[in-house]
């Protein structure tokens with residue numbers, strides 16, 4: 001079968017018209033490989049995407065956009081992922097759009113094995129005011145990064161010499177980057193619709209501060225969370241971004257660093273199976289940690305009248321809530337880490353009679369955010385970053401699995 005790639009294929013169990021599984025003579029279920037192309041799969045949504053692009057090409061306006069859409073069309077027709085990569089390079093080079101469109105692969109983190117992506121199409125109109133905010137954050141990033149625990153005021157060997165804007169594509173950074181945030185989607189995620197697990201006394205504050213804390217977390221996660229931290233690595237045969245004759249000291253062991261990424265074992269090959277979750281966990285932690293920085297607050301919300309301590313409190317609360325939501329979709333058979341953060345959770349037997357209404361609520365102690373919470377978060381991102389920097393896969397994996405492995409107690413919460 002031509003053009004097989006994890007990106008554009010799906011396994012589907014073969015079934016009869018009545019929905020019963022089809023098995024071979026040894027009673028092994030038969031799976032079929034589906035490829036997302038109109039050659040292979042002409043009757044589905046792929047065909048509608050194809051027809052839409054076909055109509056858009058004459059209206060493209062510029063040669064770059066025409067080239068993007070033509071290559072995208074070729075991908076949709078054949079399923080050839082290389083053609084999609086070429087289309088993405090055109091898309092990345094077209095930086096100054098007011099109306100942005102995209103059709104492609106996103107979010108490998110949703111795949112338990114971290115490889116397959118969702119194919120999504122979108123049309124968006126650019127909000128210039130957000131661009132200014134993100135530019136301000138990029139300009140202030142060097143100062144904010146110094147506050148991270150592995151730097152502590154002075155850049156360590158585990159930090160980039162110069163801050164580079166994060167590259168969110170899977171492509172080589174030489175083609176550039178685009179960082180898209182959908183404000184209407186964020187609004188649709190609003191606090192009102194998302195109050196499960198929040199205790200009654202917190203609801204009013206959660207509603208009031210949710211939008212601001214979401215905005216902070218999103219901006220800091222994307223810009224700093226994915227934009228800082230250096231990996232110890234071989235940059236060309238026999239050349240390194242550290243001095244092999246004077247190795248940096250591993251702050252977790254106080255021994256010289258003794259592992260790094262070589263050309264034959266690049267970062268993409270390490271932390272197999274948890275790589276995406278690991279990096280997202282670190283980025284989320286960095287965002288939450290830097291949220292406490294006055295510098296970040298001055299850049300992101302210079303005129304806010306909201307109490308920033310409450311904004312931060314609700315960001316912690318929100319992460320705990322998201323962890324519990326992740327538990328809902330946890331599949332105990334696959335043992336895939338749930339992304340569940342370990343939080344203090346109370347099972348509330350507040351019902352009456354023989355059928356108690358059991359509901360799960362998160363309680364956080366406000367007074368401990370600045371003291372215990374911030375410190376604990378700093379320790380966590382410190383360890384995650386160092387292990388990632390020096391390719392300490394064993395230690396990093398142990399920390400990550402401890403954070404995300406679902407215990408029997410948590411499985412009961414799921415029930």
Ligand SMILES: [Zn+2]
Nearest residue numbers: 221226280283
């Ligand atoms: Zn991220």
